[in-house]
Amino acid sequence: KYMWLHKEHLYVAFLDIKVAWLGVNISLFVVYFLTFDRGEKYFYTRQILGSALPWARASAKCLNFNSMLILLPVCRNLLSFLRGSCWCCRRTMRKQLDHNLTFHKLVAYMIALHSAVHIIAHLLNFEWYNRAKQATDGDLASTLSHLHEDDGLWLNPIHSNTTTPLYVAFTTIPGITGVIITLCFILMVTSSMEFIRRNYFEVFWYTHHLFVIYFLGLVIHGIAGLVRGQTDKSLEESNPKLCAGQYTEWAQGNSTHCKVPEFQGLPAESWKWVLAPIILYAFERALRIWRSCQKVVVVKAIMHPSNVLELQLYKKGFNMEVGQYVFLNCPSIYYLEWHPFTLTSAPEEKLFSVHIRAAGDWTEALIDNFKQPNPVMPRIEVDGPFGTASEDVFQYEVAMLVGAGIGVTPFASVLKSIWYKFQHGDQGLQTKTIYFYWICRETGAFAWFRDLLASLEQEMDESGRAGMLSYHLYLTGWNSSMVGHAAVNFDRSTDMVTGLRQKTFFGRPMWSNEFSAVAAAHPRALAKTLQKYCHQHSSLDPRNVQFYFNKENF
Amino acid sequence: MGGIEWAMWANEQALASGLILVTGGIVAVAGQFKNWQFAAYSIAAGVFICLLEYPRGKRKKGSTMERCGQKCFTTVVKAFGPLTRNYYVRAFLHICLAVPAAFLLATILGTVCLAIASGIYLLVSRVLLR
Numbered sequence: 001k002y003m004w005l006h007k008e009h010l011y012v013a014f015l016d017i018k019v020a021w022l023g024v025n026i027s028l029f030v031v032y033f034l035t036f037d038r039g040e041k042y043f044y045t046r047q048i049l050g051s052a053l054p055w056a057r058a059s060a061k062c063l064n065f066n067s068m069l070i071l072l073p074v075c076r077n078l079l080s081f082l083r084g085s086c087w088c089c090r091r092t093m094r095k096q097l098d099h100n101l102t103f104h105k106l107v108a109y110m111i112a113l114h115s116a117v118h119i120i121a122h123l124l125n126f127e128w129y130n131r132a133k134q135a136t137d138g139d140l141a142s143t144l145s146h147l148h149e150d151d152g153l154w155l156n157p158i159h160s161n162t163t164t165p166l167y168v169a170f171t172t173i174p175g176i177t178g179v180i181i182t183l184c185f186i187l188m189v190t191s192s193m194e195f196i197r198r199n200y201f202e203v204f205w206y207t208h209h210l211f212v213i214y215f216l217g218l219v220i221h222g223i224a225g226l227v228r229g230q231t232d233k234s235l236e237e238s239n240p241k242l243c244a245g246q247y248t249e250w251a252q253g254n255s256t257h258c259k260v261p262e263f264q265g266l267p268a269e270s271w272k273w274v275l276a277p278i279i280l281y282a283f284e285r286a287l288r289i290w291r292s293c294q295k296v297v298v299v300k301a302i303m304h305p306s307n308v309l310e311l312q313l314y315k316k317g318f319n320m321e322v323g324q325y326v327f328l329n330c331p332s333i334y335y336l337e338w339h340p341f342t343l344t345s346a347p348e349e350k351l352f353s354v355h356i357r358a359a360g361d362w363t364e365a366l367i368d369n370f371k372q373p374n375p376v377m378p379r380i381e382v383d384g385p386f387g388t389a390s391e392d393v394f395q396y397e398v399a400m401l402v403g404a405g406i407g408v409t410p411f412a413s414v415l416k417s418i419w420y421k422f423q424h425g426d427q428g429l430q431t432k433t434i435y436f437y438w439i440c441r442e443t444g445a446f447a448w449f450r451d452l453l454a455s456l457e458q459e460m461d462e463s464g465r466a467g468m469l470s471y472h473l474y475l476t477g478w479n480s481s482m483v484g485h486a487a488v489n490f491d492r493s494t495d496m497v498t499g500l501r502q503k504t505f506f507g508r509p510m511w512s513n514e515f516s517a518v519a520a521a522h523p524r525a526l527a528k529t530l531q532k533y534c535h536q537h538s539s540l541d542p543r544n545v546q547f548y549f550n551k552e553n554f
Numbered sequence: 555m556g557g558i559e560w561a562m563w564a565n566e567q568a569l570a571s572g573l574i575l576v577t578g579g580i581v582a583v584a585g586q587f588k589n590w591q592f593a594a595y596s597i598a599a600g601v602f603i604c605l606l607e608y609p610r611g612k613r614k615k616g617s618t619m620e621r622c623g624q625k626c627f628t629t630v631v632k633a634f635g636p637l638t639r640n641y642y643v644r645a646f647l648h649i650c651l652a653v654p655a656a657f658l659l660a661t662i663l664g665t666v667c668l669a670i671a672s673g674i675y676l677l678v679s680r681v682l683l684r
Contacts, residue, residue, distance in 0.1 A: 120581050123660045127587045164588070166659040179663065186574070186667055190566040195610070195619055200558045361558070 017103065021069070025062050025110060033058035041229040043240035044155060044261055048132045048141045049125050056121035057227065059114040064273040066114065067218055070107045071211075071277040073100035075284040076327075080386045112189060115182060122178070126158075126165035133158045140244065143251045144261075153262040157226040173224040181217035184210040201360055205337055215278060218270050225265020234262040288338070292329055292381035299351055301370050301377070304448040307358040309367045310344070312351045315382055320347050322393060322417045323410035326354065326384035333365045338383060342409040346416035348424075355409055355448065394421075394429050402437045402530060411436065412452060415469070419456055422463055434469045441477035474505045559613060561641060564674035568648060569607040571671055575600030575655055575664030582660035592654055596661040599651045603668070606631060606638065642679035648672035 036042050036054035045053055073079070079100055128141075133156055135142040145156035158168055169175030190196070191207035230240065243250060243258035250258040300312040320326075320343055327338040339362055341354040358364045369375055393399050393414055401411045415436070421429045438449070453471065460466050575596045582593030609628040612618050631638050638644070652668040655661035 116577070119663070120577075123578070123581050123587075124585055126659060127585060130588075164659070166657070166662065169659050169662075179666070182663060183666055183670075186570060186663075187567070187670070190570050191563055193566050196563055196566060199613070199616065200562065203558060203560070203563050 017099075018106070021103075021106075024065065028061045028065055029058045032061045039229075040235060040240060043244065044140075044144055044230060044263075045228060047244070048144060048156065049128050052121045052124035052128065053227075056118055056125060059118040059121065062114045063111060063118060063218075064270050066107050066111045067215070067270070068273040068277050070104060070111065071274075071281040073104040073107070075280055076100070076386055077284055077287050077383075078280060080384075108189070108192075111185065115185060119178070119182065123165075126168060129156050129158045130163065130165050130168070132156060134161045138248075140247050143247050147251075147260060148262065153231075153264070155228050155261075155263045157228070172226065174221050174226055177217040177221040181214045181221065184214045184217070188214070199360065201339075201362065202334060202337065215274055218274065219268070222266070222268035222270055225267065227266045228263040229266065231262050231264050234259070288327075288383050291383045294382075296380050296382050298377045298380055301375065302448075303367075303370060304355070306442060306447070307367060308448060309356045309370055310353055310448060311356065311380070312345075312353045313380065313382065314351050318352060318382070318385075320345075320352060320385040321387065322347060322413050324385035324387055324413075325410075326352075326382050326386070328354070329381040329383070330362075330366055330378050331381065332378045333362055333369075337362055339363070340386075342413070343385060344409050344412040344416075346413055346420050348417060348420035355412070394431050397430055398433045398435070399431055400435045400437075402439075404439045405441065408438045408440075408449065411438075412449060415452060415456060418469075419459055422459065422465070432468065436469065436471040437474065438471070439474040439476060442475075472505060559678075560674050561611065561678045562613070564641075564671050564678065565607055565610060567667060567674065568603060568671035571648075571652075571664050571667035572600045572603035572607060574667055575603065575661055578655075578658075578661040578664050582658055587658065587660060589658060592658045593660055596655040596658070596664060599655065600664065603648070603651065640679070641675045645672045645675035645679060648675065 033054045036057045037046075037051065042053060129145070132141040132145040135145075145158075148154040149159060157172070169179065188208055188210050191204045197204040230238075237259040238250065238261045239258075240261070243255070243261075246255055246258055249255040250260055253260070294315060297314045298311060299314050300310075302310040302312075304310060323342070325340050325342045327340050329336075329338045341356060343352055344355045345351060345353040356363055356366060358367050366378075369378060393401075394417075399414075401414065403409070403411050415434075418429070418431070418434070420426075456469060460468060577600075579593040579596035579600060581587075582590050583597065587593065605627060608621060609624040609631055610618060610621050636643070648668050649672040652665045652672065655668075656665040
């Protein structure tokens, strides 16, 4: 069996959740649209509002549904628990859980869409209600708007005929909460744009906590019951189909078989949707705090070339698997921020390690701290480990590992683990051949990994398994002097860049030999190309070669 | 926090505000709401803001990912020199543009979003002046 690049299963697995979710959205929308568009209860409401009513209610239902879902993909401890305990549909289920952030963003986009629909529909509703209240032509809409002005059975929530929709919005609970939560949502969305998130993470992270106000406002939003339908009792006494045409009679109390219709508001229901996820998420945050209180010792800090910091840490009871990642928090830098880092140590080691490259404020601050002449060991908090796609690697006979730049870090863990399993003669190791591709811009970044490969080379020679690991290093930031140097030193047995036995290639991998040519610098382009060629090279017959594609992108 | 270029977020926020102003304006004009003239203004203001804010400014540190097809917009925006380069002017411009849209419910969300963008630009320009 070949590992790592799969044509059908991954797509189908993730597609399952997306399709199901989309299906529920569409069903909810259609069902509630029809309820409010055709329902007798809302006949008189529709006389004033037209089809703006069903549009507003259908989108509201979808907003409740998606607001319920949006917190779930970011409960990473819960997901990790599910990942570990879902033995029946292991591989496909676990791969779906890897896409939690993608799903979170999808749901956010859906909330944005439904919010737009909901707001536009209610803008129309406010305007129509106001017009009906101010109309003097005595038509049905106008008549309905003046009913029950003194008791609570009114239809039109606007009680004054000299007001504006703007004033009404800011003097009603749904109006104010609606504006506030929409504003919070917009701020969350603009600060979550990839450009902002990747370059100014704190702006994203702190602004995103506006979600607390969003949920609070959402729960309060519907309590005023401004969406009105006819009461059941009133429907019996005054059936709209029969009585609507005679409104001039019952409005003056002259009708015998049609009473004046009476209305009541819909109760708030958002809390029923979002209460459970809020509790789950609160529990998730509490768990992170509890984990962060557990003592972590920074045993060793090593500065590698190219501004890469290696931290070797110890935490009592910490258990990891190959290729997992942890979230680190350094309260002395930014109190509330947690950042993910792949573990570069093997599960067999006593300490666990991460390699951190300078890529933003937080990482730069951490690295700067250790560059001082007498660095202070800052307190580090650890949450995790959390699973990624690398866990399955040892169950496959052949593994094909591709890492671009710092993306090679999970494979440091994989290769180290192989080394340990060799040393201990681990029977669980099924892997017989590993093809390893590392694509990098500059030589300096090789340094810490070079030592690992050098020791592996030696170990494999000594164990007589020299052919097991075949690695290909590609230097994409090369210049002509490097090439000249390489040409001169071609005959040397070790590579002049890395000192390793297998030679460094200059330029990008010739994927036509392995898969096809690829743009190595951009992780997303790399993944797409690899995925594409995995489809191409996977056989349609499941008994033949299948490439299973697993990707991690931070 | 000192290294954060807040103007980048202000830019995203202002762009979003422009789109919201246009949307709200279209709804009010199409529905012929009372005082729909403010909405008509809002559409024009929104389009102008989108054109102004579409080109993403160059970051002080690191590489800047340009928005798709922003080159032609950049040429026009740059032609106005200090009027568009200066964040203080932008902050003032945005708050002025936002005010007329505050009279209609359909466009007030755009007003508030634009006011926030204006506030962030003001904060940034204050830092520069210091």
